[in-house]
Amino acid sequence: MTHGDEGAARTPAATRADPFERFTTVIPAGGVGTRLWPLSRAKAPKFLHDLTGSGTTLIRGTYERMAPLTGAHVMVVTGEDHREAVRRQIPELDVEDLILEPSPKDSAAAIGLAAAILAHRDPDMIMGSFAADQVIAPVDAFQDAVREAAATAATGRIVTIGITPTYPSTGFGYIRRGAQLDVDGAPHAHQVDRFVEKPDEATAQRYVDSGDHLWNAGMFVAPVGLLLHHLRRTEPELHAGLTEIAEAWEAGDGSAEEVMARVWPTLTSTAIDYAVAEPAADAGDVAVVPGDFTWDDVGDFAAIARLNPAEHEDAMTVLGEQARVYSDQSSGVVVSDTRRVVALIGVEDIVVVDTDDALLVTTTDHAQAVKQAVEALREKGDSDVL
Amino acid sequence: MTHGDEGAARTPAATRADPFERFTTVIPAGGVGTRLWPLSRAKAPKFLHDLTGSGTTLIRGTYERMAPLTGAHVMVVTGEDHREAVRRQIPELDVEDLILEPSPKDSAAAIGLAAAILAHRDPDMIMGSFAADQVIAPVDAFQDAVREAAATAATGRIVTIGITPTYPSTGFGYIRRGAQLDVDGAPHAHQVDRFVEKPDEATAQRYVDSGDHLWNAGMFVAPVGLLLHHLRRTEPELHAGLTEIAEAWEAGDGSAEEVMARVWPTLTSTAIDYAVAEPAADAGDVAVVPGDFTWDDVGDFAAIARLNPAEHEDAMTVLGEQARVYSDQSSGVVVSDTRRVVALIGVEDIVVVDTDDALLVTTTDHAQAVKQAVEALREKGDSDVL
Numbered sequence: 151m152t153h154g155d156e157g158a159a160r161t162p163a164a165t166r167a168d169p170f171e172r173f174t175t176v177i178p179a180g181g182v183g184t185r186l187w188p189l190s191r192a193k194a195p196k197f198l199h200d201l202t203g204s205g206t207t208l209i210r211g212t213y214e215r216m217a218p219l220t221g222a223h224v225m226v227v228t229g230e231d232h233r234e235a236v237r238r239q240i241p242e243l244d245v246e247d248l249i250l251e252p253s254p255k256d257s258a259a260a261i262g263l264a265a266a267i268l269a270h271r272d273p274d275m276i277m278g279s280f281a282a283d284q285v286i287a288p289v290d291a292f293q294d295a296v297r298e299a300a301a302t303a304a305t306g307r308i309v310t311i312g313i314t315p316t317y318p319s320t321g322f323g324y325i326r327r328g329a330q331l332d333v334d335g336a337p338h339a340h341q342v343d344r345f346v347e348k349p350d351e352a353t354a355q356r357y358v359d360s361g362d363h364l365w366n367a368g369m370f371v372a373p374v375g376l377l378l379h380h381l382r383r384t385e386p387e388l389h390a391g392l393t394e395i396a397e398a399w400e401a402g403d404g405s406a407e408e409v410m411a412r413v414w415p416t417l418t419s420t421a422i423d424y425a426v427a428e429p430a431a432d433a434g435d436v437a438v439v440p441g442d443f444t445w446d447d448v449g450d451f452a453a454i455a456r457l458n459p460a461e462h463e464d465a466m467t468v469l470g471e472q473a474r475v476y477s478d479q480s481s482g483v484v485v486s487d488t489r490r491v492v493a494l495i496g497v498e499d500i501v502v503v504d505t506d507d508a509l510l511v512t513t514t515d516h517a518q519a520v521k522q523a524v525e526a527l528r529e530k531g532d533s534d535v536l
Numbered sequence: 537m538t539h540g541d542e543g544a545a546r547t548p549a550a551t552r553a554d555p556f557e558r559f560t561t562v563i564p565a566g567g568v569g570t571r572l573w574p575l576s577r578a579k580a581p582k583f584l585h586d587l588t589g590s591g592t593t594l595i596r597g598t599y600e601r602m603a604p605l606t607g608a609h610v611m612v613v614t615g616e617d618h619r620e621a622v623r624r625q626i627p628e629l630d631v632e633d634l635i636l637e638p639s640p641k642d643s644a645a646a647i648g649l650a651a652a653i654l655a656h657r658d659p660d661m662i663m664g665s666f667a668a669d670q671v672i673a674p675v676d677a678f679q680d681a682v683r684e685a686a687a688t689a690a691t692g693r694i695v696t697i698g699i700t701p702t703y704p705s706t707g708f709g710y711i712r713r714g715a716q717l718d719v720d721g722a723p724h725a726h727q728v729d730r731f732v733e734k735p736d737e738a739t740a741q742r743y744v745d746s747g748d749h750l751w752n753a754g755m756f757v758a759p760v761g762l763l764l765h766h767l768r769r770t771e772p773e774l775h776a777g778l779t780e781i782a783e784a785w786e787a788g789d790g791s792a793e794e795v796m797a798r799v800w801p802t803l804t805s806t807a808i809d810y811a812v813a814e815p816a817a818d819a820g821d822v823a824v825v826p827g828d829f830t831w832d833d834v835g836d837f838a839a840i841a842r843l844n845p846a847e848h849e850d851a852m853t854v855l856g857e858q859a860r861v862y863s864d865q866s867s868g869v870v871v872s873d874t875r876r877v878v879a880l881i882g883v884e885d886i887v888v889v890d891t892d893d894a895l896l897v898t899t900t901d902h903a904q905a906v907k908q909a910v911e912a913l914r915e916k917g918d919s920d921v922l
Contacts, residue, residue: 474918
């Protein structure tokens with residue numbers, strides 16, 4: 151794919167000075183977080199929990215990180231089941247900015263629909279897409295990166311924020327950066343050379359040593375017109391379906407429900423990376439801004455233990471407002487969603503997650519295996535607790 | 537203490553042929569079983585649980601082991617809180633045979649009161665005292681021992697059933713047997729030389745090697761008159777108090793409650809071993825019959841794992857009628873008192889006890905430390921779950 155034939159999208163994005171005047175934060179709130187079962191589950195997914203002991207759910211934290219930059223210009227895309235929970239978490243959200251998916255359709259449909267609705271409102275809109283289930287610190291380093299990304303997006307680029315790697319992770323995809331860009335207000339912006347899949351260990355080490363690879367955290371800032379331009383090229387049917395839904399959504403004539411119910415189920419499920427980011431990078435339309443902050447998508451209970459270190463070595467990390475934990479000769483993490491007394495004696499690196507209808511006991515080393523347990527429970531017919 | 541000065545008690549006990557014609561099973565149902573918390577607790581002590589997966593509570597099992605020998609001639613001594621639970625477990629129990637202690641007073645008061653009431657009914661009565669919280673197999677070997685003990689008791693002796701040791705336990709007291717007795721129907725009865733306290737390891741090994749030491753399981757069969765005779769000698773005030781309560785209990789004039797409330801709190805708390813068994817042995821009045829059966833007082837969750845072996849190595853033992861357990865790469869024991877799903881991943885020799893208001897996670901190696909946890913919880917003010 152070559153760049154330039156439809157590059158006209160880059161022009162209008164540069165017409166106004168402060169990119170945050172035409173900026174909307176989009177928060178895709180999709181995944182259940184199976185590896186965090188039984189805390190996280192279909193009815194109470196990961197983003198609705200406080201997994202850092204901060205007193206704030208992950209989705210509220212996502213909103214609060216962006217609000218100082220963009221005010222209440224925020225849109226959430228989530229499942230229909232979570233309508234009320236999301237409104238409780240973000241009461242600032244206008245009803246027309248809460249998009250409810252009838253069924254999960256992966257990120258291209260969720261983010262593409264947000265882009266299509268925003269483009270309908272203002273073709274020059276810039277969106278910043280930040281998943282609802284991430285933990286980031288410090289917040290000012292994150293905001294600095296978003297400012298540079300917004301300034302770069304305003305020059306007509308899709309801008310990903312790449313995390314400076316601190317170790318050779320094989321669990322993340324990487325972004326290889328190319329030439330430095332010359333953008334006012336974005337001294338660290340580079341062209342993206344290409345996106346690369348999760349590497350093996352040796353390759354990951356090479357990436358880290360190279361100094362020109364960043365972790366792909368799935369965060370990006372983009373002119374909605376440019377995003378839709380690439381989506382139309384790679385997934386024309388998906389683009390057409392999303393455009394039809396967006397028009398009905400904005401019509402305000404009550405047709406949105408019918409159109410959503412009819413069109414949504416027909417849409418292709420694919421990731422925004424494949425549908426937009428990678429082809430756009432090949433077309434030279436993607437930039438990257440480095441993020442010098444810690445970032446965690448809290449993938450499993452080992453992450454929770456890591457993000458919430460216990461006060462002493464050989465001590466328990468305890469999460470849960472009403473937790474009543476007694477611990478003796480034990481270490482690890484307890485997540486309590488009940489008022490039950492939890493007594494731990496002589497168990498090390500343990501993970502105990504106590505909810506009303508399900509209990510998990512594992513170790514931090516086995517945190518990834520929770521996903522298989524959930525699958526096995528589904529096969530056994532225990533779906534009532536999933 | 538010498539024997540003979542008050543040995544007259546031995547005569548009347550021999551006047552009828554079949555000792556089971558004047559036999560009552562006494563079941564002291566006292567201890568909470570703190571090391572089995574949170575399954576066992578003040579409101580639901582150990583004896584009210586099925587800890588062997590047999591479908592039968594321990595107290596019902598105790599009754600059923602004796603019923604073929606003694607029919608419904610049974611008396612239970614328990615706390616007031618357990619009146620209804622015990623009646624549900626043993627509906628065969630007559631109301632005048634359910635003795636309710638206003639407060640715990642150790643075994644001398646509990647067993648002594650049963651003896652005093654039975655003596656009031658028939659001075660020639662023989663009682664067999666078997667704690668409510670023991671697991672015994674095979675039952676016919678146990679019954680054989682009880683038959684020999686009853687035949688021996690009918691000759692005017694307090695007869696303990698000693699367990700043939702299978703290893704040098706430091707957790708039990710021992711009985712050193714003396715000369716063989718010549719009793720019809722009791723070919724294995726011996727005189728008891730003396731009772732000895734829990735030994736250290738080397739001493740325990742010497743006891744086992746000697747061949748003349750048996751474990752003291754606290755089971756005995758005795759003419760009530762002889763038991764009371766020794767109690768009067770060693771604890772005259774306790775004896776007098778119990779006699780007063782027994783007379784009121786048997787009067788049937790409604791005075792029992794008042795007398796119990798007034799006298800019981802004044803009684804000495806002491807063990808039947810110190811008040812009767814040891815001084816009676818010194819007086820030459822105690823015999824022992826060996827029991828060739830396995831015996832366990834289910835002292836902790838390690839005992840539960842031992843008594844309920846998992847079907848495969850590397851597998852979980854699961855107790856609980858409604859248990860919903862998923863286990864992967866795990867071994868140990870789960871006791872479930874709820875309908876909650878319990879998922880275990882990668883935990884070995886684990887002990888998980890799940891109840892409505894409290895959860896214990898430990899290992900079989902730490903099973904004894906549960907007692908300290910309960911004490912710590914009491915100090916923390918978590919008595920609602922104890």
